[in-house]
Amino acid sequence: MTDFETQRRLRAMNAPRMPSHDLWPAIAARIEAAPEATAPVQRRRWIPLAAAAGTVLAIIGRLAMYSLREREAPSMYADTPTRVERISPSDAREQALRTGEDPRLAGPNLVLDAAHSELQQALEQHPDAVFLVSLLNRTNAQRMKLEQFGANAG
Amino acid sequence: MSAACLAMPLPMTEAPRTQAADRVDADAELVRRAADGDMRAFETLYRRHAGRVHGAVWRLSGMNEARAEELTQEAFVRAWQKLGSFRFESALSTWLHRLAVNVALMDLRARDPEDAVETDVLEAASEPLTPFCAGERADLEQAVAKLPPRARAVLVLHDVEGWKHEEIGRELGMAVGSSKAQLHRARGLLRGMLGDSP
Numbered sequence: 001m002t003d004f005e006t007q008r009r010l011r012a013m014n015a016p017r018m019p020s021h022d023l024w025p026a027i028a029a030r031i032e033a034a035p036e037a038t039a040p041v042q043r044r045r046w047i048p049l050a051a052a053a054g055t056v057l058a059i060i061g062r063l064a065m066y067s068l069r070e071r072e073a074p075s076m077y078a079d080t081p082t083r084v085e086r087i088s089p090s091d092a093r094e095q096a097l098r099t100g101e102d103p104r105l106a107g108p109n110l111v112l113d114a115a116h117s118e119l120q121q122a123l124e125q126h127p128d129a130v131f132l133v134s135l136l137n138r139t140n141a142q143r144m145k146l147e148q149f150g151a152n153a154g
Numbered sequence: 155m156s157a158a159c160l161a162m163p164l165p166m167t168e169a170p171r172t173q174a175a176d177r178v179d180a181d182a183e184l185v186r187r188a189a190d191g192d193m194r195a196f197e198t199l200y201r202r203h204a205g206r207v208h209g210a211v212w213r214l215s216g217m218n219e220a221r222a223e224e225l226t227q228e229a230f231v232r233a234w235q236k237l238g239s240f241r242f243e244s245a246l247s248t249w250l251h252r253l254a255v256n257v258a259l260m261d262l263r264a265r266d267p268e269d270a271v272e273t274d275v276l277e278a279a280s281e282p283l284t285p286f287c288a289g290e291r292a293d294l295e296q297a298v299a300k301l302p303p304r305a306r307a308v309l310v311l312h313d314v315e316g317w318k319h320e321e322i323g324r325e326l327g328m329a330v331g332s333s334k335a336q337l338h339r340a341r342g343l344l345r346g347m348l349g350d351s352p
Contacts, residue, residue: 006344009294010313016205017212019223024200027230028193034231128238 058116058140105150112143177202181246189237196237200230203247207254213310214258217299225261229254255315259325262303297347301340308333309340 119136126132181202187195207229212222233253240249298306307326311317312333319333326333 003341003345006294006341006348007313009291010298010309011316013213013291013295013298014314014316015209017209018205019208019226020219021223023204023208023223023227023230024197027200027227027234028197030227030231031193031196031234034235 058143105146108146109143112139112146115139116143178245182242185237185240185242185246188234189240196234199233199246203250204230206247207250210251210254210315211258213298213314214255214262214307216301216303216306217295221261225254225258229257232257255311256325259307262307263327265303293348294344297344300347301343305336305340305343308336309344312337313341 116136116139119132119139123129123132123136181199184195184199184202188199204226208222208226211225211229212219215221215225229250233250236253240246298309301309304326308322311322311325312319319330319337322328322333323330328336
């Protein structure tokens with residue numbers, strides 16, 4: 001057999017070949033026996049729920065912190081505007097100074113808020129992306145930590 | 155080689171384009187149902203693709219039927235577990251084939267860390283098989299099966315499955331040059347076993 005003929009024959013080996021017996025019963029049994037026997041997508045349905053739970057927890061934490069601070073110094077936060085629109089870090093610092101918020105936290109707060117909203121948008125587009133959920137949860141944890149720093153710093 | 159041998163038709167590897175497109179569409183629907191937990195849909199996918207998956211792992215396992223059946227089972231169990239990550243960017247058959255090859259290569263790495271050339275392989279290389287027309291394919295399969303596992307994997311992936319050395323190197327954790335060297339070695343051993351001069 002020449003090299004060319006060997007190559008041709010090798011290429012021709014690329015053909016389907018059925019197993020000698022039906023493997024499906026064994027495959028089905030292994031799938032059923034696996035601890036997570038449910039289908040992949042069903043297992044992944046917790047992802048949007050986890051994201052929502054993380055966000056709700058962060059909001060609750062933030063609200064709790066806000067109400068605590070308000071109780072301690074109501075006049076200080078009485079005219080704090082709702083932070084909705086995006087502003088630059090220097091504007092945020094000035095705004096924090098005006099409102100009495102710790103200006104050292106204004107920049108990080110702004111960055112975390114921006115990251116949070118971008119992650120939420122990305123999650124809306126890719127609800128199955130596990131890494132986005134973990135990033136969102138991490139961002140929320142950092143926001144809560146920042147709130148605590150602010151509260152402790154007085 | 156006789157004319158009858160050369161005239162022997164090679165197996166069809168590709169269906170006509172329209173049939174293939176229909177098949178891809180049907181696969182996509184079955185994947186969606188299976189990903190929602192429909193085991194019957196996954197069984198249909200198994201029945202459609204078992205031949206290609208089993209063929210690939212059978213060749214990589216050195217035509218060891220029992221081992222290939224274990225690897226085929228493993229490949230389909232993993233496919234079920236990973237079905238949610240299938241993005242419909244390629245045909246399911248391509249995705250499944252790749253997954254099965256990876257399963258076989260992982261098995262190869264686990265079983266053959268040293269990849270020494272067994273004595274019987276060298277003996278086989280010095281005692282050429284006597285090819286005859288009806289048994290040529292069987293002789294070739296027998297010779298490929300006798301190759302050292304890593305050399306066989308490179309030969310099968312390159313010459314049978316049509317992979318590039320870069321892909322083979324990546325999957326087998328070796329340099330491109332090593333993949334080329336293994337292919338050269340495998341072809342030389344094959345020539346020896348089939349009775350051709352090196």
